[in-house]
Amino acid sequence: MSILAYGVAAWLLLVGLWGIVNSRNLVHQVICVSVVQASTYVLLVAVGYRSGAVAPVFSGVRVGTIAVDPVVQALCLTDVVVGTTVTALLLALVVQWHKRTGSLDPDQVDDLDEQG
Amino acid sequence: MVPLLVAVAVVVLRRHLSRRATWMLTLATSAAVVGLAATLLVEVHGGLHVYWFGGWTPRHGVALGVSFTVDPFGVLGACFAGLLVSAVVLVATRVEQFGALAHALLLVLLAAAVGFCLTGDLFNLFVFFELMSVCTIALIAVNTSDVRSLRGALHFAIVNSIGAFFVLIGIALLYARTGALNLAVMGQRLAAHPADQLVVTAFALIVVGFLVKAAIVPFHFWLVDAATAAPAPVAMLMVGLLDTLGLYAIARVYWTVFSGPLHAHLALVQSVLIGAGVATAILGALLCLVQPLATRRLAFVSISHSGLALIAIGLLNPIGLAGFGIYACADGATKAALFSLVRAPRRTRGREPGSSPGWHGGRVGAALVVLAAAGLAGLPPGGTYLAKGLLEDGASGWGRVLLGGLVLVVSALTAGAVLHLLIGRRAGGGTAPAAEPAATGRWSWPLLAAAGLIGGAFVLGVVPGLGAHSLSAATRFEDRPVYAGTVLGVPRPASPTSREVDLGVVPALLGVAATAAGWGLARYRPFDSSRDRRRPVGAAPPVPLRRLQQLHRGGIGDSAAWLTFGTATIGAVLALGIR
Numbered sequence: 076m077s078i079l080a081y082g083v084a085a086w087l088l089l090v091g092l093w094g095i096v097n098s099r100n101l102v103h104q105v106i107c108v109s110v111v112q113a114s115t116y117v118l119l120v121a122v123g124y125r126s127g128a129v130a131p132v133f134s135g136v137r138v139g140t141i142a143v144d145p146v147v148q149a150l151c152l153t154d155v156v157v158g159t160t161v162t163a164l165l166l167a168l169v170v171q172w173h174k175r176t177g178s179l180d181p182d183q184v185d186d187l188d189e190q191g
Numbered sequence: 192m193v194p195l196l197v198a199v200a201v202v203v204l205r206r207h208l209s210r211r212a213t214w215m216l217t218l219a220t221s222a223a224v225v226g227l228a229a230t231l232l233v234e235v236h237g238g239l240h241v242y243w244f245g246g247w248t249p250r251h252g253v254a255l256g257v258s259f260t261v262d263p264f265g266v267l268g269a270c271f272a273g274l275l276v277s278a279v280v281l282v283a284t285r286v287e288q289f290g291a292l293a294h295a296l297l298l299v300l301l302a303a304a305v306g307f308c309l310t311g312d313l314f315n316l317f318v319f320f321e322l323m324s325v326c327t328i329a330l331i332a333v334n335t336s337d338v339r340s341l342r343g344a345l346h347f348a349i350v351n352s353i354g355a356f357f358v359l360i361g362i363a364l365l366y367a368r369t370g371a372l373n374l375a376v377m378g379q380r381l382a383a384h385p386a387d388q389l390v391v392t393a394f395a396l397i398v399v400g401f402l403v404k405a406a407i408v409p410f411h412f413w414l415v416d417a418a419t420a421a422p423a424p425v426a427m428l429m430v431g432l433l434d435t436l437g438l439y440a441i442a443r444v445y446w447t448v449f450s451g452p453l454h455a456h457l458a459l460v461q462s463v464l465i466g467a468g469v470a471t472a473i474l475g476a477l478l479c480l481v482q483p484l485a486t487r488r489l490a491f492v493s494i495s496h497s498g499l500a501l502i503a504i505g506l507l508n509p510i511g512l513a514g515f516g517i518y519a520c521a522d523g524a525t526k527a528a529l530f531s532l533v534r535a536p537r538r539t540r541g542r543e544p545g546s547s548p549g550w551h552g553g554r555v556g557a558a559l560v561v562l563a564a565a566g567l568a569g570l571p572p573g574g575t576y577l578a579k580g581l582l583e584d585g586a587s588g589w590g591r592v593l594l595g596g597l598v599l600v601v602s603a604l605t606a607g608a609v610l611h612l613l614i615g616r617r618a619g620g621g622t623a624p625a626a627e628p629a630a631t632g633r634w635s636w637p638l639l640a641a642a643g644l645i646g647g648a649f650v651l652g653v654v655p656g657l658g659a660h661s662l663s664a665a666t667r668f669e670d671r672p673v674y675a676g677t678v679l680g681v682p683r684p685a686s687p688t689s690r691e692v693d694l695g696v697v698p699a700l701l702g703v704a705a706t707a708a709g710w711g712l713a714r715y716r717p718f719d720s721s722r723d724r725r726r727p728v729g730a731a732p733p734v735p736l737r738r739l740q741q742l743h744r745g746g747i748g749d750s751a752a753w754l755t756f757g758t759a760t761i762g763a764v765l766a767l768g769i770r
Contacts, residue, residue, distance in 0.1 A: 164328055
């Protein structure tokens with residue numbers, strides 16, 4: 076189980092990076108950033124996982140019951156919030172981009188900077 | 192806390208406040224932050240202060256709470272952030288799109304920067320880091336009608352997000368090993384074992400994440416795009432503050448967390464950091480010569496100088512770190528001032544690039560640009576001169592000679608590139624001064640801010656005893672056992688260190704030489720595209736440079752590919768070296 080989770084995290088990271096590098100569409104590129112971030116969620120939760128343990132909610136369980144680590148879940152939650160903010164902001168930028176240029180190709184205005 | 196509250200107030204009251212009241216309020220807040228930070232600086236002068244939020248103090252060496260761990264270097268960073276944001280507010284009075292919301296974002300960014308400098312918790316370091324990024328993204332794209340700033344913002348956002356995720360993965364790995372997030376506790380637990388692959392991987396990922404923020408080669412492509420297109424105040428923040436804080440984080444994390452297990456491999460870590468720094472310094476200095484566009488040229492100048500700052504950290508000794516502290520403040524202020532002085536390119540048809548006046552503020556502005564260039568070159572008695580002297584002092588043997596030479600060449604090239612902005616325009620511009628509106632010759636707020644930044648950078652160099660103070664602060668910064676002991680409530684006596692800093696005459700000579708060389712370079716610029724009008728811009732540089740320049744035309748995807756490549760390289764070098 077554990078190795079599988081780490082494998083999934085690594086796979087998501089690499090696939091997301093591959094997508095960002097090769098993307099020809101800004102929305103696709105932004106979603107790829109989310110995919111990279113998803114790998115951090117999986118990793119964080121996998122780090123705190125203990126097989127056979129219960130969720131870290133201590134009402135109605137016997138004292139001394141083994142629970143999974145709540146700290147990483149809190150971290151993961153914070154991470155989700157950060158990720159949502161970034162994705163929303165990026166998509167807002169992409170909407171503006173589409174308004175101005177009428178396309179979603181990230182490389183469309185590449186030569187602008189060089190001309191001055 | 193103060194800036195966050197005022198930021199909310201600014202947003203809520205934005206319909207009732209005039210534009211003037213908004214920026215006055217923002218300025219007052221950032222000035223207050225400077226004041227508070229300065230008070231704190233006096234307070235923590237003797238050592239380390241720890242504040243546990245909610246009173247969750249550690250018991251039996253186990254820290255459950257979240258702490259601010261305040262040391263002189265961190266407070267210096269906070270103080271610098273406040274000063275820079277104050278200057279940015281003044282410069283922003285010139286930018287029309289900077290409304291109440293943008294000012295609120297500035298304040299949130301300031302709060303994040305202060306938190307970033309003071310926090311003693313690795314995860315909070317990441318959160319503040321992301322908060323700064325998000326504010327910067329929104330600020331770059333404050334002018335949503337400009338496609339180039341949108342592109343810059345997207346580029347910045349995507350590349351920096353990847354960097355932040357690398358940091359987060361590194362944090363998760365470290366947490367898996369140590370079960371802690373507090374820097375001091377992590378360092379203590381890691382020090383018990385020799386470095387293994389997990390520690391090395393975590394170190395590589397965290398360092399790469401912060402190197403992305405600091406715009407070190409090959410992670411620098413975003414800065415070129417973003418700083419070229421962003422409004423001047425935001426570009427000031429990026430080159431002055433974000434770069435510096437990224438490098439600061441590397442020093443902080445290395446010394447508090449990794450210095451235990453990685454101490455046996457000091458030379459390897461040194462060579463990785465210094466290697467990246469040298470590559471950055473050289474690449475930036477070469478490429479800034481061939482940029483026709485003023486802001487783009489300044490972006491490369493600032494990349495090059497970040498490289499020098501990284502070398503100072505990479506020496507991994509107190510002298511280098513002291514040099515970094517002073518250099519980051521003096522050089523960051525100077526770079527920021529330059530961005531505020533140089534006029535953003537107007538995309539008007541029928542005008543050749545280079546025919547519009549290149550700077551704000553008429554003669555006064557021109558004089559300030561010259562002063563700033565001298566500051567970049569390290570002319571005594573500027574703060575950069577003191578810092579570069581310390582930097583060279585930190586190396587030994589042959590390294591010292593090589594480093595001295597490198598600093599000389601890089602300083603001369605970058606200062607020359609900046610000075611050429613003035614001379615090139617004067618020689619080739621023709622009617623340029625006439626096009627300048629008469630009103631800009633007077634002292635205005637933005638000009639005053641730039642003058643303050645440049646003046647401050649020079650004053651840093653003549654403060655008596657600054658070198659010795661920063662040296663003792665740096666020595667404490669690097670003393671992990673004392674840091675951990677203070678945080679966990681088991682104070683240990685710090686070994687008193689007091690050493691006079693005596694730079695001697697060589698750095699002064701080097702500074703003068705670099706300034707002179709820069710001046711000469713600006714007069715007789717080898718690959719000048721504006722001197723010969725018949726040649727199209729960009730055809731002048733020799734082939735290898737042209738290849739390099741071509742690399743920087745790539746899109747966001749290419750930048751991400753370079754990021755992956757750089758991460759793999761740094762990771763592989765560290766992993767193979769530490770077995």
